Amino acid sequence: MAVYTEVGDEDLIAFVAQYDIGEALSATGIVEGVENSNYLLSTTVGNFILTLYENRVHSADLPFFLGLKEHLAAKGIACPVPVRARDGKMLHKLSNRQAAIVTFLAGMWPRRIQPYHCGELGRALALMHLAGNDFALRRSNDLSVQSWRSLLCRSADRADEVQQGLAEDLETELAALELNWPDTLPCGIIHADLFPDNVFFRGPELTGLIDFYFACTDMFAYDIAICMNAWCFEADGSFNVTKAKRLLTAYGRVRDFSDDELAALPVLARGAAMRFLLTRLYDWLYTPADALVTKKDPLEHWKRLQFHQRVTGPQDYGLV
Amino acid sequence: MAVYTEVGDEDLIAFVAQYDIGEALSATGIVEGVENSNYLLSTTVGNFILTLYENRVHSADLPFFLGLKEHLAAKGIACPVPVRARDGKMLHKLSNRQAAIVTFLAGMWPRRIQPYHCGELGRALALMHLAGNDFALRRSNDLSVQSWRSLLCRSADRADEVQQGLAEDLETELAALELNWPDTLPCGIIHADLFPDNVFFRGPELTGLIDFYFACTDMFAYDIAICMNAWCFEADGSFNVTKAKRLLTAYGRVRDFSDDELAALPVLARGAAMRFLLTRLYDWLYTPADALVTKKDPLEHWKRLQFHQRVTGPQDYGLV
Secondary structure, eight states: OOSSSOOOOHOOOOOOOOTSOOEEEEEEOOOOOSSSSEEEEETTTTEEEEEOTTTOOOGGGGGHHHHHHHHHHHHHOOOOOOOOOTOSSSSSEEETEEEEEEEEEOOOOOSSHHHHHHHHHHHHOOOOOOOTTTTTOOOTTTTTHHHHHHHHHHHHHGGGGTTTHHHHHHHHHHHHHHHHHHOSSSSSEOSSSOGGGEEEEEETEEEEEEEOTTTTEHHHHHHHHHHHHHBBBBSSSSSSSHHHHHHHHHHHHHOOOOOHHHHHHHHHHHHHHHHHHHHHHHHHHEEEESSOOOOOOOOHHHHHHHHHHHHOOGGGTTOO | OOOOOOOOHHHHHHHHHHSSOOOEEEEEOOOSSSSEEEEEEEEEEEEEEEEEOOOOOOOOOOOOOHHHHHHEEEEEESSSSOOOOOSSSSEEEETTEEEEEEOOOOOOOOOOOOOHHHHHHHHHHHHHHHHHOOOOOOOOOSHHHHHHHHHHHHHHHHHHTTSHHHHHHHHHHHHHHHHOOOSOOOOOESOOOOOOOGEEEEEEEEEEOHHHOTTTEEEEEHHHHHHHHHBBBOOTTTTOOOHHHHHHHHHHHHHHOOOOHHHHHHHHHHHHHHHHHHHHHHHHHHHOTTSSSOOOOTHHHHHHHHHHHTTGGGGGTTOO
């Protein structure tokens, strides 16, 4: 559920009246998002998304998230676009929360990933990386390598409940990642969470990217690695080299990626798997059984990590 | 949360293709409703609500609920209208559930009830009662007087946790209601749950009625009594006779209500309070503290019931 804060009719009407988007007709609480309260806002001119930022989100990050979407949209990336009020600002108070209105992007995310999805994704990812190049704000990645040890500490003593020996395996892998993590690769704005449910398609065509609340400044190739893990493994855990090839080839047609980036892909992909494994592991162990959130199996990412440990070169990702 | 059943992109596209409502663009899970899974469905021609009926709803009742909305809409009552597929049917299977599409009614419900709201409500209620007159289907009210004793039995042994002596007070009141419950008053289709959150306004104008999942065949005056309890008491528990007068007068201008109905209002209003008190009492005592539902104070309705016990004639409801 994603409505923590109720919005009354009179407050809503007054809030929307600050914008040039017609008159508020309704606000329907929607299930999307776990951190904020989200409403589908219907006005006399169309549909929008109204978000009330709950205290879990650092308010200092809001100008980055909103400014980024505005910047990317202006560069032609299909994503929700923040609407500025008549005073020129994107954030205003509603029901005692910081709130923003963004355009409603209709779309469906693909449940059965096909190779053509991965091609579209690779192209869109590269376009987004290029479009972010001259964005003025920065935000460090607080879920990258330097945070993994403390994440692991929080779950280590119970990790073996999930799989015998997992704590030790993770400790060994983490040491290797810390030692080998690249630090000279090209950086810029990355999405950092581009799983299928954040990518809309209409038929064969990618129509939009959503949910930029993990976006940050980090290595472009790390974003590629996250996508490879999220899109190129089958339900049985096997790696689909055709999908990876489509993803990487389509990406490379838009933004050259260097031999250094290519060579770093296996370690970045192990790191990407580690990052999602660690947050899922904590949720798995410490989320109450009756909570709203569907717990995701952390071992899924452990299997992906092990695949990348065995990679010997670009040919294992479908490249020659 | 009101999304119990997920709908995949391919299933949604195929489902919507059975209807003449354009192509499916997105389905956004919405928070409304506690019994079913509800989505705001966006297509190339507009917005709709897609409902997947979960097993809690008796599927035998669905033709009544859907047929009633279609009937009322055809008679000019503003309510969500079921959309028939090309095969002429309102119900089809989706994700292994019975599912229906209704029109999206944009609207906001009033948080601060003013007398003019009650006037609009009275008029709309009477129009709905008249419009339902030639609806062919019937559905008995399974939450009326004959069900209250068994409802009370489920909570009686813990009722005193809520208020000392409540179990005995309810027992005494229930006996009086069973003895004096009218059985010769005019009957027809009633909404039976017309609280403010089920009535939309735009400015001073009532724009729609929603949520017909308690609608049934019962006394018209009982529906009026439910509305009086839901709209004419202030937050401090006091009865606002101006609001009641507006409600009853506006109702009476559209549909004559007889002296018998008027005379029965106090006992019907006590019954209406009893009905909501009993379901709330059970939820209060037996809903886990960490459940999604906001528990509502059952004693609110006990105070309303006590007000109606003291009523001596129509003048107490603002009528001369």
